[in-house]
Amino acid sequence: xxxxxxxxxxxxxxxxxxxxDERVMVLxxxxxxxxxxxxxTEGLKQRFGADRVVDTPVAEAGIIGASIGLxxxxxxxxxELQFLGFAHQAFHQIGFQLGRFRYRTLGAFxxxxxxxxxxxxxxxxxxxHSDAFEAMLANAPGLKIxxxxxxxxxxxxxxxxxxxxxxxxxxxPLRGYRLVRDDVPDGDHLTPIGAVRIARPGTDVTVLAxxxxxxxxxxxxxxxxxxxxxxxxxxxRSLVPLDEAGIAASVTRTGRCVVVEEAPRTAGFGxxxxxxxxxxxxxDLEAPIVRLSGWDTPYPMPLLERDYVPDTARILDAVRRTxxx
Amino acid sequence: MEPYRLLDPEGRxxxxxxxxLDADRLAGMMRLMLLGRRLDEKAIALQRxxxxxxxxxxxxxxxxxxxxxxxxxxxxxxxxxxxxEQLAMLHWGLPLGTYLLQRYGHPKGARLPEHGxxxxxxxxxxxxxxxAVGLAWGMRLRGEPGAVICHFGDGASSEGDAHEAMNLAxxxxxxxxxxxxxxGWAISxxxxxxxxxxxxRRAEGVGIAGRRVDGNDVLAMYAATAEARRRAVEGxxxxxxxxxxxxxxxxxxxxxxxxxxxxAELEDARTRDPLVRFRTWMTAxxxxxxxxxxxxxxxxxxxxxxxxxxxxAAGPADPAAMFEHVFADEPPRLARQRAEYEAARELGS
Ligand SMILES: Cc1ncc(C[n+]2csc(CCOP(=O)(O)OP(=O)(O)O)c2C)c(N)n1
Ligand SMILES: [Mg+2]
Numbered sequence: 001x002x003x004x005x006x007x008x009x010x011x012x013x014x015x016x017x018x019x020x021d022e023r024v025m026v027l028x029x030x031x032x033x034x035x036x037x038x039x040x041t042e043g044l045k046q047r048f049g050a051d052r053v054v055d056t057p058v059a060e061a062g063i064i065g066a067s068i069g070l071x072x073x074x075x076x077x078x079x080e081l082q083f084l085g086f087a088h089q090a091f092h093q094i095g096f097q098l099g100r101f102r103y104r105t106l107g108a109f110x111x112x113x114x115x116x117x118x119x120x121x122x123x124x125x126x127x128x129h130s131d132a133f134e135a136m137l138a139n140a141p142g143l144k145i146x147x148x149x150x151x152x153x154x155x156x157x158x159x160x161x162x163x164x165x166x167x168x169x170x171x172x173p174l175r176g177y178r179l180v181r182d183d184v185p186d187g188d189h190l191t192p193i194g195a196v197r198i199a200r201p202g203t204d205v206t207v208l209a210x211x212x213x214x215x216x217x218x219x220x221x222x223x224x225x226x227x228x229x230x231x232x233x234x235x236x237r238s239l240v241p242l243d244e245a246g247i248a249a250s251v252t253r254t255g256r257c258v259v260v261e262e263a264p265r266t267a268g269f270g271x272x273x274x275x276x277x278x279x280x281x282x283x284d285l286e287a288p289i290v291r292l293s294g295w296d297t298p299y300p301m302p303l304l305e306r307d308y309v310p311d312t313a314r315i316l317d318a319v320r321r322t323x324x325x
Numbered sequence: 326m327e328p329y330r331l332l333d334p335e336g337r338x339x340x341x342x343x344x345x346l347d348a349d350r351l352a353g354m355m356r357l358m359l360l361g362r363r364l365d366e367k368a369i370a371l372q373r374x375x376x377x378x379x380x381x382x383x384x385x386x387x388x389x390x391x392x393x394x395x396x397x398x399x400x401x402x403x404x405x406x407x408x409x410e411q412l413a414m415l416h417w418g419l420p421l422g423t424y425l426l427q428r429y430g431h432p433k434g435a436r437l438p439e440h441g442x443x444x445x446x447x448x449x450x451x452x453x454x455x456x457a458v459g460l461a462w463g464m465r466l467r468g469e470p471g472a473v474i475c476h477f478g479d480g481a482s483s484e485g486d487a488h489e490a491m492n493l494a495x496x497x498x499x500x501x502x503x504x505x506x507x508x509g510w511a512i513s514x515x516x517x518x519x520x521x522x523x524x525x526r527r528a529e530g531v532g533i534a535g536r537r538v539d540g541n542d543v544l545a546m547y548a549a550t551a552e553a554r555r556r557a558v559e560g561x562x563x564x565x566x567x568x569x570x571x572x573x574x575x576x577x578x579x580x581x582x583x584x585x586x587x588x589a590e591l592e593d594a595r596t597r598d599p600l601v602r603f604r605t606w607m608t609a610x611x612x613x614x615x616x617x618x619x620x621x622x623x624x625x626x627x628x629x630x631x632x633x634x635x636x637x638a639a640g641p642a643d644p645a646a647m648f649e650h651v652f653a654d655e656p657p658r659l660a661r662q663r664a665e666y667e668a669a670r671e672l673g674s
Binding site: 029030032033034035037055056057058059060061062085086088089124126127128129265266295296297298300301302303304307308313314316317 | 378379408429430431432434435448449450452480481483484485486511512513514518519520579580584585641642644646647648651658659662663666669670672
């Protein structure tokens with residue numbers, strides 16, 4: 001075990017996977033000499049050279065499109081989008097090309113592509129850097145989407161993503177990069193893609209969350225415990241494929257469910273979770289499912305973001321309301 | 326491809342002084358350039374004290390911004406800028422205090438001048454370039470006077486949006502001028518990794534006029550932009566100006582350039598300081614002296630002080646602003662969310 005921050009775990013995992021498999025390469029804006037604007041690729045260019053750690057021009061469609069080509073040529077590209085907000089510049093390559101290439105070609109080509117992207121709010125980033133666009137990606141079939149909330153999962157899911165035969169979008173919480181620190185297993189550590197993690201067991205209310213909202217949910221759960229409400233926090237961590245059985249098992253036990261996400265409410269991924277819980281657990285539900293999200297507005301100016309992104313107080317309030325129903 | 330130049334690095338005029346530049350305007354250019362240099366110092370200090378968000382210094386690029394801006398007619402022309410065009414935005418009438426509020430992340434910082442000829446600064450690289458084309462095209466269709474000037478960086482020039490915009494400008498005969506600020510860097514990525522070609526040559530490939538200009542020469546930037554503007558308003562279409570310059574500071578206050586900028590290269594770039602070059606020529610021509618420099622600095626400091634006062638007076642951000650201007654009329658579903666938000670605020674969250 002080593003105690004690491006999420007960013008340290010990500011950096012170490014990239015280094016280990018590059019050492020393990022010489023087909024693995026990293027490409028993106030500022031990933032080489034600078035080692036990434038958040039230091040996720042620090043030292044990699046020095047160790048593995050400029051052919052495997054590539055500072056690309058500022059061209060996101062090119063980065064992702066070329067990653068598809070590289071993968072079909074037998075490489076294992078790990079592309080970095082500097083912020084998820086700039087996935088839009090590459091969206092046709094991600095949604096229409098990367099996600100469908102296997103399907104269109106009846107599986108004729110390897111597509112071992114990982115896209116890493118920091119995202120999420122409440123870090124005082126400039127405009128267009130904080131939005132949570134998971135739902136847009138999840139609505140494009142053929143892409144796996146993972147979003148760790150611990151350093152251990154940062155390592156386990158990134159290892160699994162890089163080795164996965166399918167394209168995986170790996171979402172990194174900006175807010176948790178340095179704030180979240182925990183014990184990371186040494187050696188080969190894989191977290192299965194498609195399995196929830198019970199972040200905190202409880203009996204009264206299930207909170208479904210992923211990425212940094214898991215941290216907020218855990219804080220809210222501690223406060224709720226002082227009031228005698230025992231909250232189970234389920235870290236979704238893999239949005240696609242979704243662990244329906246894991247989610248249903250928790251909600252069936254507690255009978256009450258709160259869903260938390262940062263995205264705008266309309267058509268956010270949380271809506272998918274609410275619909276799934278309703279389908280699988282209808283007869284076990286003791287209260288309406290409560291949903292917390294950002295608002296249906298563009299992500300606001302930094303001074304207002306605390307009023308936009310769900311926080312501990314809003315989660316605690318939702319837990320209380322659900323428990324009292 | 327040798328850049329077009331009017332002032333050599335020693336500050337000697339090597340061609341004719343462009344039309345339209347009398348002593349007052351030349352002094353005005355000098356003042357705005359000085360303002361840029363001092364604004365960087367002040368803004369970086371404010372950022373360090375937590376009073377500003379990330380700030381993108383412009384030092385080294387004063388001539389490219391100011392020369393291209395002064396060649397335009399702000400009464401009819403429109404500016405569609407990238408985020409490092411503070412000086413162009415101020416020239417188009419943005420109050421400095423509003424600019425600082427924007428950098429602080431205050432909703433009041435989003436307010437643009439009422440005249441409508443200044444567009445918001447763009448953060449998504451090159452995403453504004455097609456807007457500039459559409460705007461210029463629309464002005465032509467509606468018979469409006471003037472042209473559009475759109476600044477973006479060497480990094481942004483690699484985006485698909487930039488290429489699409491330049492080609493579209495060609496086929497629509499849009500009266501638009503793209504000023505590509507080739508400052509040598511896109512954060513840590515040097516121009517040699519950004520492109521193997523000469524940016525200005527792209528113009529030829531899409532059938533618009535193109536010119537490579539010494540971006541540290543404010544007179545050359547003025548002359549090249551004035552010529553492009555003349556062509557645009559006379560129906561001659563679009564121009565791409567590559568301003569060859571150098572980013573003397575960090576990418577932003579969040580960046581540490583010592584990790585990737587070679588110290589000797591930076592020292593060399595400092596010897597081509599656009600402010601020094603222009604001041605040398607102005608002084609030799611008798612258009613500038615210590616007294617005028619001191620007066621200009623006093624004027625600059627006063628403007629910055631006034632802006633800081635306005636900034637301090639803005640008060641806390643009003644959360645209601647978050648729900649405003651999403652649509653022209655607020656739909657009921659959003660109104661319900663606003664009510665939910667008000668209730669959540671009561672929780673002290
Ligand atoms: C579409 C998009 N991709 C990536 C970024 C992240 N980013 C911000 S500034 C920058 C470099 C821009 O370089 P350049 O256009 O040369 O402008 P400069 O900063 O040199 O003024 C990058 C990659 C962004 N803002 N937008
Ligand atoms: Mg640049």
